[in-house]
Amino acid sequence: MSFSSIISRGIKLIIVLLIAVLLIFVGFKFIHRGHHHEEHKVAFNAWGGSPAINEYIAWAGARLKDKHHITLEHVKLNETADAITRILAEKASGKTAGGSVDLIWVNGENFAKMKREGLLRADAWAFELPNFEYTNADKLPGIITDFGTPTDGLESPWGRAQLVFGYDSAHLPEPPRSAAALAAWIKANPGRFSYPKPPDFTGTSFLKQILLETTPNRAQFMQPADSVDSETALAPLWAWLDEVHPHLWRGGRAFPANYTALVQLLGDGEIAIAMAFNPTEFSNGIAQGILPDSVRSYIHDAGTLANVHFVAIPFNANAPHAAMKVANFLLSPKAQLRKADSDIWGDPTVLDMDALPDKIRKKFSELPRGVATLAESDLGKTIAEPHPSWVGVIESAWTRRYGVQ
Amino acid sequence: MRARVALLGFCALPVLAGLGGIAFPAMGWFPPLGRDGFSLAPLQGFLAQPGLWDSLWLSLMTALLSTFLAYWLAMLLLAFLHHEGRGGWIFRLISPLLSVPHITVAVGFLFLLQPSGWLLRLISPWLTGWVRPPDFHLVPDLYGMALVIGLLAKELPFLLLMGLAALSQIPVRAHLDRAAGLGYGALAGWFYVIQPQLSERLRMPVLIVLVFAVSVVDMAVVLAPSTPPPLAVRILEWYRDSDLDFQFIAAVGAVVQLGLAAVAGGIWFVGGALMLRGVKALSARGVRFRVDVWFARLGRRMLLTLGVLPCLLSLAGGVAICIWSVADVWRFPSALPQDWGLRAWSVGGGGLHIPTFNSLYLGLSASALSVVLAILWLENQPKQAARRWESIIYVPLLLPQASFLFGLQILLIFLGLDGAFLTLLWAHSLFVFPYVMLSLGASWRRFDRRYSDVGMTLGKGAMARFFHIKLPMLMVPILTAFAVGFAVSIALYLPTIFASNGRFITLTTESVVLASSASRQALGVASVMQMALPLLVFLGCDLYMRWRGRRFDYFRHG
Numbered sequence: 001m002s003f004s005s006i007i008s009r010g011i012k013l014i015i016v017l018l019i020a021v022l023l024i025f026v027g028f029k030f031i032h033r034g035h036h037h038e039e040h041k042v043a044f045n046a047w048g049g050s051p052a053i054n055e056y057i058a059w060a061g062a063r064l065k066d067k068h069h070i071t072l073e074h075v076k077l078n079e080t081a082d083a084i085t086r087i088l089a090e091k092a093s094g095k096t097a098g099g100s101v102d103l104i105w106v107n108g109e110n111f112a113k114m115k116r117e118g119l120l121r122a123d124a125w126a127f128e129l130p131n132f133e134y135t136n137a138d139k140l141p142g143i144i145t146d147f148g149t150p151t152d153g154l155e156s157p158w159g160r161a162q163l164v165f166g167y168d169s170a171h172l173p174e175p176p177r178s179a180a181a182l183a184a185w186i187k188a189n190p191g192r193f194s195y196p197k198p199p200d201f202t203g204t205s206f207l208k209q210i211l212l213e214t215t216p217n218r219a220q221f222m223q224p225a226d227s228v229d230s231e232t233a234l235a236p237l238w239a240w241l242d243e244v245h246p247h248l249w250r251g252g253r254a255f256p257a258n259y260t261a262l263v264q265l266l267g268d269g270e271i272a273i274a275m276a277f278n279p280t281e282f283s284n285g286i287a288q289g290i291l292p293d294s295v296r297s298y299i300h301d302a303g304t305l306a307n308v309h310f311v312a313i314p315f316n317a318n319a320p321h322a323a324m325k326v327a328n329f330l331l332s333p334k335a336q337l338r339k340a341d342s343d344i345w346g347d348p349t350v351l352d353m354d355a356l357p358d359k360i361r362k363k364f365s366e367l368p369r370g371v372a373t374l375a376e377s378d379l380g381k382t383i384a385e386p387h388p389s390w391v392g393v394i395e396s397a398w399t400r401r402y403g404v405q
Numbered sequence: 406m407r408a409r410v411a412l413l414g415f416c417a418l419p420v421l422a423g424l425g426g427i428a429f430p431a432m433g434w435f436p437p438l439g440r441d442g443f444s445l446a447p448l449q450g451f452l453a454q455p456g457l458w459d460s461l462w463l464s465l466m467t468a469l470l471s472t473f474l475a476y477w478l479a480m481l482l483l484a485f486l487h488h489e490g491r492g493g494w495i496f497r498l499i500s501p502l503l504s505v506p507h508i509t510v511a512v513g514f515l516f517l518l519q520p521s522g523w524l525l526r527l528i529s530p531w532l533t534g535w536v537r538p539p540d541f542h543l544v545p546d547l548y549g550m551a552l553v554i555g556l557l558a559k560e561l562p563f564l565l566l567m568g569l570a571a572l573s574q575i576p577v578r579a580h581l582d583r584a585a586g587l588g589y590g591a592l593a594g595w596f597y598v599i600q601p602q603l604s605e606r607l608r609m610p611v612l613i614v615l616v617f618a619v620s621v622v623d624m625a626v627v628l629a630p631s632t633p634p635p636l637a638v639r640i641l642e643w644y645r646d647s648d649l650d651f652q653f654i655a656a657v658g659a660v661v662q663l664g665l666a667a668v669a670g671g672i673w674f675v676g677g678a679l680m681l682r683g684v685k686a687l688s689a690r691g692v693r694f695r696v697d698v699w700f701a702r703l704g705r706r707m708l709l710t711l712g713v714l715p716c717l718l719s720l721a722g723g724v725a726i727c728i729w730s731v732a733d734v735w736r737f738p739s740a741l742p743q744d745w746g747l748r749a750w751s752v753g754g755g756g757l758h759i760p761t762f763n764s765l766y767l768g769l770s771a772s773a774l775s776v777v778l779a780i781l782w783l784e785n786q787p788k789q790a791a792r793r794w795e796s797i798i799y800v801p802l803l804l805p806q807a808s809f810l811f812g813l814q815i816l817l818i819f820l821g822l823d824g825a826f827l828t829l830l831w832a833h834s835l836f837v838f839p840y841v842m843l844s845l846g847a848s849w850r851r852f853d854r855r856y857s858d859v860g861m862t863l864g865k866g867a868m869a870r871f872f873h874i875k876l877p878m879l880m881v882p883i884l885t886a887f888a889v890g891f892a893v894s895i896a897l898y899l900p901t902i903f904a905s906n907g908r909f910i911t912l913t914t915e916s917v918v919l920a921s922s923a924s925r926q927a928l929g930v931a932s933v934m935q936m937a938l939p940l941l942v943f944l945g946c947d948l949y950m951r952w953r954g955r956r957f958d959y960f961r962h963g
Binding site: 043048049050051075076078079081082084085086088089090092093095100110113171190191197249250251253254255256257258260261264265267268269270289290292399400402403404405 | 439455456459520521536537538540542545547630631632633644645646647649652733734736737744818819821824906908910915917918919921922924925927
């Protein structure tokens with residue numbers, strides 16, 4: 001090989017590599033990257049399956065950018081467990097700062113797990129937020145006890161939820177208002193009922209609802225699952241499911257992935273009854289054209305599960321102080337008002353009306369209630385969530401019994 | 406030489422690291438997660454999973470069946486169409502499918518074939534009498550057939566293209582003439598003489614298809630049964646479980662998937678060997694397969710229908726996707742939306758511009774990088790002997806994706822490199838580079854050296870010869886390879902999920918999330934973008950070549 005050819009070959013290689021490197025780094029500046037080391041970027045890990053919620057979070061991001069120069073990055077999760085796994089792995093590998101999650105949308109079992117594993121920022125930051133003043137834990141105990149677990153200020157309340165059923169009044173004049181009536185209706189109308197596949201949150205909640213309605217001893221579920229004989233305790237639930245499963249949509253051999261998919265099935269007319277953990281979900285569906293305007297909602301006579309959902313900051317968050325500002329903004333009357341609007345999201349507020357200034361209270365009372373949203377008085381009856389340890393027990397038993405066929 | 410070694414490291418190291426990253430956790434040893442003793446617990450935990458054998462069977466069966474159908478349909482189509490010399494239209498029909506991502510084909514099937522899908526909307530209620538969707542297991546069905554057809558629609562075009570490339574290296578005409586001289590008809594001659602040569606040359610593409618089918622996740626999430634899902638989907642579910650024990654069970658699953666791919670490959674090759682013996686026995690007896698003309702014609706018709714059907718379904722699915730993206734309200738059983746509108750584009754656009762930009766940027770840079778690497782590789786590889794090493798670059802395609810990506814991700818977390826853009830670019834290039842090589846290699850090697858030699862006699866240096874003669878002359882294959890690379894990158898699901906630790910959203914990851922939610926409109930928009938981007942890149946390359954080619958018009962027409 002001659003000297004000149006070596007030189008030229010070298011130049012060739014360098015030029016080509018330079019072009020490649022240039023290409024990579026030019027766009028590198030503009031890319032929405034995973035890693036962020038500036039304080040003003042907040043990676044908000046929240047379930048991303050609902051366009052209405054995603055849009056609300058995008059609105060919050062725009063407001064935060066204007067007012068606080070915080071860039072809110074919505075990391076859309078399939079399941080909240082994804083992010084918890086990541087934080088667990090970060091903790092196990094010794095990453096105590098600069099973690100990938102700044103703020104996470106959690107409650108119930110996920111919160112209990114994060115608290116137990118020490119994955120949360122350990123000062124009572126949530127109680128210190130200025131807007132926490134507007135809440136009242138005496139009226140809504142769920143704000144400081146999440147599924148029976150004290151929050152200890154490790155998470156800041158965001159919204160309220162209650163299990164609500166929806167039905168198409170054009171096909172079904174009078175919906176069944178108890179677990180027993182529902183079972184009878186399913187058997188009389190095969191193929192017209194389903195629920196999201198556990199471990200989906202709404203699917204598991206439906207199982208808990210049926211369990212608490214059919215059990216002769218509701219109090220035992222307030223205890224940790226391992227302090228009770230779970231076989232016996234869960235027997236009424238399995239009896240109910242065994243009875244109805246052959247008559248479910250697709251013969252109980254396929255399930256929708258989550259409540260949004262379930263609501264879509266109601267809109268298509270494949271099923272006649274759906275459920276969601278949001279009292280305004282069905283009005284939203286009508287507003288978005290997913291559901292026909294003959295859809296209405298109802299709850300069981302015995303009441304339905306209700307809880308509060310929160311945002312929490314992991315122990316190794318990269319931008320904890322900016323995340324607190326985000327949490328405070330999400331709790332602000334302005335943000336809560338917009339969230340409660342059923343044209344936007346329709347998630348009930350966690351704020352206490354009596355603690356609010358008159359002007360804002362008036363705005364809350366003037367919010368339009370969709371045609372398919374129950375009045376506050378009709379939603380009054382609630383059932384307390386069982387101890388979070390039951391979730392895992394119910395889910396794994398369900399998968400063994402019905403998840404594989 | 407050094408460049409080649411570096412390139413091999415680029416391809417082989419992450420694979421080796423990734424395999425190590427599953428092997429140790431599978432045996433219960435992984436200090437970063439606080440486990441520092443070997444144990445059988447992960448294996449026991451894996452075996453205790455309910456419905457395990459159903460999952461394994463589902464994976465194996467769908468992979469073998471879809472590959473079998475795709476391969477033989479492709480071979481028969483080649484035999485018939487090559488023989489008749491007028492099958493151009495079918496290739497034109499099929500080739501756009503090459504650039505459409507798997508998930509988009511799956512979404513199209515869903516929109517078209519599910520009980521509330523477009524097909525039933527078109528014939529309801531006037532024909533079927535249904536005002537509500539029937540309660541059928543159509544898509545997804547109970548046996549994985551929807552997945553088989555979906556895979557078939559994607560793999561048939563790929564194998565056809567690979568088959569065409571292989572045929573160009575075989576002196577088909579001469580061989581068939583000789584067979585005809587011995588009294589063998591065109592088809593018999595094809596199967597005795599051409600098919601064995603073809604199957605040998607297609608060994609690797611078929612293996613790529615088979616392994617991909619074993620490990621496919623995005624398509625399976627949409628089209629496969631879910632009680633229980635195939636193994637690949639369950640590995641991802643275990644990996645995502647918030648209980649850390651499941652990380653180890655997922656690692657065992659990844660090892661088992663490797664075994665499953667080996668079993669599938671073994672079955673395939675044993676079947677192929679038996680088949681070859683059969684062909685030999687038949688040819689030794691001189692069987693000439695005389696059949697009636699009408700029978701042959703009928704067979705041909707059926708074959709064409711079978712070959713075209715999955716592609717037509719995908720095409721109709723693409724139309725359904727486009728309609729959903731501009732449907733504000735579309736309720737069963739209306740054949741067309743009640744309200745048309747761009748709401749999903751304005752609303753979803755707010756959420757979709759980031760994944761669109763990410764997909765575009767990632768695809769362009771991964772593809773550009775791979776093309777540059779491929780040119781470096783091909784230019785620095787004069788000797789035939791070195792070709793043996795080349796197969797290493799295809800290793801990422803010949804192993805089930807989850808098997809090493811999962812391990813790679815554990816190591817990346819350990820090294821603190823997870824979620825970095827360069828890591829993601831590397832992971833994408835692992836898969837893009839081999840396809841670029843498949844696309845570019847043959848044309849590059851066919852380049853007539855004498856053009857360069859003429860340049861040398863005119864006193865041009867190596868640089869000038871490369872940039873002024875070789876590069877411009879090979880621009881068409883280079884741009885084609887670039888477009889192919891882009892199409893590969895935009896379709897990648899698992900590599901994106903694992904290398905970015907779930908933090909980098911692309912159109913494909915977004916589609917998988919949207920596929921299980923209420924907004925068919927948003928899913929429609931995402932899918933339209935996914936179809937459009939690779940198509941635009943192909944078109945852009947084509948237009949550029951036309952523009953470049955204009956200056957030669959004088960020679961052509963003058």
